[in-house]
Amino acid sequence: MFSIKLGLKNLTRQKRRNFITILVIAFAFFIFLFLDSLMEGMTEMSFNNIKNYDTGSIQVAHPEYWEDKDNLPLENLIYLNWDMEESIKNMDGVTGVSPELRFKANLNNGIDEIEVIGLGISIEQYNQVFATKNHVVEGSMFAPGESKAVIGVSLAELMDLKVNDYITLLLRTKEDTFNTIDLEIAGLLYAPNPMINNGIVFVPLEIARQALNVENGISMMAVKIKKEKEINPTIDNINQIFQEKNMNINAYSWKESAKTVMAIRAAEDAETVVMLIIILSIGMIGIINNVILSALERTREIGMMKALGMREWEIVLVFMVEAAGLGIFGGLAGCLLGFAGVWWITEIGYDLSYIGGDMSEWGVPILDKVYGVWNFSSFVFIFFFGIVVALFSSIAPAYWAAHKEPVKAIYHR
């Protein structure tokens, strides 16, 4: 159709203005793709840091304990025998089960004292669920039977502690009496999850149980599964086991422990919408401005087109084709820039050192560097979104241009 040919040829007019419009669209798209990659990367890193270093995929606990878990109570603990643990571990898709006993404590280095979270673990089972052992930077994790502790590098720096130093943990037992545990530091951790590094002391489970006087009780069990999509079916299976045993114990998804991060994720989704609206507005303003200026410059030409017998919709089509062309070129340029930006953020990462390297203050468990992720569907989406936005943006000004009075248009000065 000749209108399409004319629209495409018109792209070669006003090269500078069209170039600037394309550049603006490209820049807006680049920002979207870059931030989308960064936010997706942050989300993925946060989720992985939570699952791999804090909660596992599923947590099993007494419902009343779960309601109050942030206070680290010693009531409503669960008392499971080996068989029960094995039956969970033998479920399809489950790769590890780790019992945990969490408690409040004060860490004393002989001079200073600081509030910490004590985490009693069975080291062999813990290593099946969590990746923490890969991040021991000094010393090692304690072996089964050893009366040693492992702490994070940040906590060690704060308390001026090194490997082989001795610490005392002051705690309250289940009967609310004071007790202490003296432990030698076996290793220092620097895990990607800053919450691990800042305030947790890992101790052997049996030592924690003895000190807290909870017999064989545990706060919860962390369960690791192979595939994320199997979480809900596995939760159902675990709940069924406990129901059959008439035990008041439930399984919970890791997401329920990560409410802050989930809230941030929801906020990020809202941010994505806001970003899209901003990009849409930038793109629209650029296109509308371009079409209006083109229409003003070509008033006589529009009049001539009408004199030739072109209908209004055919004239609108000419401008829409031009706008679509700008959208396509802007989209391509934006995707190219976006490709470079996303490559940079995925390969090199974004250094967080300017904020102290630790995002845990904002509830996001990420340390040092944030890496983006490749999200090719975003590229496809934004490219076609750009064309659609360009087309829709051009309709109103093109309609305005096409409805000029032919006589006034032809003799326009």
Next chain:
Amino acid sequence: MCSLDKYLKYKKESLMHLNLIKEEKQMALLELKKVKKIYQQGKIEVPALRGIDLTVEPGEFTTIFGPSGSGKTTLLNMIGCLDTPTEGEIRLNDKKVSDLSRKELAMTRRYNIGFVFQSYNLIPVLTAYENVEFAIRLIDHSSELQIKEKVLKMLAEVGLKGLESRRPNELSGGEKQRVAIARALVKEPKLILADEPTANLDSENAAGVVDIMRKMNKELNTTFIFSTHDPMVMKYANRYINLKDGMITADERRG
């Protein structure tokens, strides 16, 4: 042949002649009846046309001349369905133009009317070929080859063979006007309206342009109506209409 036979033969021929005239009168291409156009400039009414009565037959080569502000352009715009009269009636091909919708007016211009303007009004991003092709593409859905033949033939007719791929900024004033004429003629309209087509041309180019229009008028029987001040153009016309203050003051036909 006896006297009676001669008489009957004469009568028959006379009747046939009368009927022919009647037929021709019924087939006038363009009719204007008491056409008025009044422009509103704020509270002031400016009458551009004050009651025009005009009939144009097919194949006429008509000039409209008059001083600036006499209403020539307004009259051409009315005839060309670019504007509508405030009062009166315009009929083109026996169809009342004022009754037509915007779409029908556009279709009328598309199929029946060609325009040639003083300032050429070519589309700058299109070549000479494409400017002409543009016009025919609107009405002709023939094959690519057939369109190409028509366009090239028309460009050759107006003396632009070899210049088809040039853009308007690469053509002289005369060449541009020839492209405009080719564009107007390629769709073989019934009527071509030319508003001061030679005003921006030197005498040589002006003569060339008028020659082409005369040639097309004779070969295709296309009706030409053009407004002009150029006496050289006027001498080629076979009808002169003098317009003054929005009224026709003279209307002469030359053999």
